[in-house]
Amino acid sequence: MRGPGQGHVRETNAAEEAGVVICGAGVAGLAAACALGRQGVDVLLLEKQRKQPPVAKGEVLQPGSLDLLHRWGVLPALEARRAVRLERLVARRADGSELLTMDFGALDGERPWMLSLDYATILECLEESLGAVVRRRRGVLVNDLVRDGGGRVVGLRVTEGGKEREIRAGVVLAADGRSSRLRRLSGMTADPVAYDHRLLSFELEGKPPVDDEVSAYVTDRGLVMVYPLPDERIRVYVQVAADELRKADQARLQQWCDELLADVPALAPLATALKGGLDSRQLLPVFQFRAPSLVRPGIALIGEAAHGVHPLAAQGMNTAIADAAAFASRLAAVDLTDPAAADAALRAYEGERLGSVKAIHTMSHNAARMMTSTSRGGRMLGRRLLTGTSRSPRLRHLTTYNMSGLGMRPLTALDRLVQLGLLPERRARPVGGAG
Structure with missing residues (x-):
């Protein structure tokens, strides 16, 4: 049994049910719905906006994201959009x-x-690839979380069509952006710094x-x-x-x-x-930020509800897509009607993503400092680090790998000294690897 809803809405006075309820139809929410739907998980995707507003964001997909989008059947639609x-x-x-x-x-x-x-085109292609088991609705406002007697999140109270009602879920996934209402309601924190x-x-x-x-x-x-x-x-x-x-x-x-x-x-x-x-x-x-925790019993954070980075390195949307893949893989074989099993899967998701998100956050922030400083000393240091990386085939390859979304192998303190020209380059490793 994959989830309580099993792909239909009960026409009774009981609350609507779903295996996973995703709140937010940006890239993070749609990617998670796409990945979960392809695994047969019963998904209900909710979005408060009736129409996606135009915004200049999330327009560059990295190689690692392309591999995932290919796996989910989304890539042909993207390529067909020129x-x-x-x-x-x-x-x-x-x-x-x-x-x-x-x-x-x-x-x-x-x-x-x-x-x-265009960001809107990426959203369209993801939505087209959701599959039949994913239900989605717009114009739904989340008012509060529903908890059981032990405090576990088991659903949502929402307003839809002017009426308040309840939706039950095996797991709630918060994909509602930087100012995430669900993050706050769950007691998780993040402090965006401009x-x-x-x-x-x-x-x-x-x-x-x-x-x-x-x-x-x-x-x-x-x-x-x-x-x-x-x-x-x-x-x-x-x-x-x-x-x-x-x-x-x-x-x-x-x-x-x-x-x-x-x-x-x-x-x-x-x-x-x-x-x-x-x-x-x-x-x-x-902004930059990352939540110190990604889960509470019955609920998880994903995408900009969990982290944000400077857009310079094009990591924000791509990290959200990787979040979605990790979340879906952890829930793939889980009986979502079993709270203990579902919460164990959420903890495994958090354990997998916290370290990766921290490394990506650090890399993006360091890149931003190198390339956005307007002070004389900051400009000189940033350009020295960039040229030092360029002189080293190993560091150039490692930096490219880290930017690609295919994986993350953070630079060490010794690597920084090589960048600055304070240490000689170590013997190069085989070029076929990450560095």
């Missing part, structure tokens, strides 16, 4: 010259590349200076990222201070754009598009 294949992640100077190239073709994965698509800058996002027409990579320009003014989107569009992120363009009129915006182009000569091919696209900009806050 996804752009990106071969490299390259840190560049403001003039466009290379500081560090992470070439995914050097890895042993089956799909040594990234794909870029970076001292924001990212100004543009969507432009045309092709970027290099059209098969994510280009991360490390400049005196901070980070500028550029990569192609489907249908000859370009995503540009520009680091700005929190109040840099507050109340800026059109003249100030044009002046700001001229200053950006002067500071980052590599953007010259985009000058006309940038000036024409100023009114379409989005200002995005940037």
